[in-house]
Amino acid sequence: GEDVEQSLFLSVREGDSSVINCTYTDSSSTYLYWYKQEPGAGLQLLTYIFSNMDMKQDQRLTVLLNKKDKHLSLRIADTQTGDSAIYFCAETLPPDKLIFGTGTRLQVFP
Amino acid sequence: KAGVTQTPRYLIKTRGQQVTLSCSPISGHRSVSWYQQTPGQGLQFLFEYFSETQRNKGNFPGRFSGRQFSNSRSEMNVSTLELGDSALYLCASSLVSGVDEQYFGPGTRLTVT
Numbered sequence: 001g002e003d004v005e006q007s008l009f010l011s012v013r014e015g016d017s018s019v020i021n022c023t024y025t026d027s028s029s030t031y032l033y034w035y036k037q038e039p040g041a042g043l044q045l046l047t048y049i050f051s052n053m054d055m056k057q058d059q060r061l062t063v064l065l066n067k068k069d070k071h072l073s074l075r076i077a078d079t080q081t082g083d084s085a086i087y088f089c090a091e092t093l094p095p096d097k098l099i100f101g102t103g104t105r106l107q108v109f110p
Numbered sequence: 111k112a113g114v115t116q117t118p119r120y121l122i123k124t125r126g127q128q129v130t131l132s133c134s135p136i137s138g139h140r141s142v143s144w145y146q147q148t149p150g151q152g153l154q155f156l157f158e159y160f161s162e163t164q165r166n167k168g169n170f171p172g173r174f175s176g177r178q179f180s181n182s183r184s185e186m187n188v189s190t191l192e193l194g195d196s197a198l199y200l201c202a203s204s205l206v207s208g209v210d211e212q213y214f215g216p217g218t219r220l221t222v223t
Contacts, residue, residue: 035214042114042200042214043153088153097166098143098212100153 004091004101011107018079020104022072022089029091032065034074037086037103046074046087076106084108112137114203114215122221128189131218135182135203141165142184143212144176147198156199159184160206188220196222 005023012018024032030051035043049056049063049072056063062075072089089101115134123129135142143166144156155168159178176186182203188195198217204210 040216042216043202043212044214045211048211097155097158097168099155100145102152 004089004099006087006089006101006104008102009105009107011109012079014079014081014108014110016079018076018083018106018108020074020076020087020089020106022074022101024070024072024089024091024101025099026091026093027067027070028094031092032063032072033090033098034061034063034072035088035090035100037088039085043088079106079108081108081110114201114213116199116201116215116218118218119216120219120221122223123191124223125191125193127191128187129191129220130185130187131199131201131220133184133186133201133203133215135184135201136213139203139205139213140182141204141206141210142178142182143202143204144184144186145200145202146170147200147217148196153200156186191222193222196220 031048033048034046036046037043047058047061049065060077064073086103086105088103090098117132141160143158146154157164157176158166162178173189178184198219200214200217202212202214204212
């Protein structure tokens with residue numbers, strides 16, 4: 001099927017690290033993405049990883065990819081209240097379709 | 111560079127009516143994708159257009175249709191509206207492919223009563 005799974009909710013204290021997990025479906029996905037959606041807004045691309053990589057770091061963001069388990073994670077270091085949003089992972093399905101996960105609502109409290 | 115714009119931002123329709131939503135991509139982007147976002151189903155892919163041709167289609171009934179114009183602007187149409195069509199409709203543009211980096215518009219919130 002085309003179900004990309006994410007846990008629904010994550011709550012962290014400001015300054016801690018957040019880890020958002022995603023299980024995707026197609027081992028042939030070439031790119032995997034992380035998007036952020038703030039209330040009342042569209043989606044904003046945060047970062048992406050190519051399928052031949054295991055890890056990608058971009059400032060406070062670290063993406064880990066385990067192709068064997070079809071598992072993708074996004075780690076946000078030093079989480080801030082402005083990071084509170086819904087985070088979506090997305091995989092590419094051939095030929096050119098982007099399938100989004102169910103979304104994880106991240107709540108950061110002081 | 112202006113971002114992706116969608117009009118209208120909010121819309122209220124009654125069952126049985128039809129609706130047309132508009133999306134203007136980022137200048138130079140040729141691919142436009144449409145998504146439906148609901149609390150129950152999450153973000154669902156509707157279709158993708160490139161050079162005025164529908165290139166990919168999701169699993170939605172024929173009541174959902176779209177088109178793209180020569181300037182890459184796109185419209186989507188929903189006929190015979192049902193209560194379950196109430197959703198946030200998001201449009202995204204990318205340079206060439208539907209899986210290139212996509213830039214999303216703010217969405218059109220459609221409420222069907």
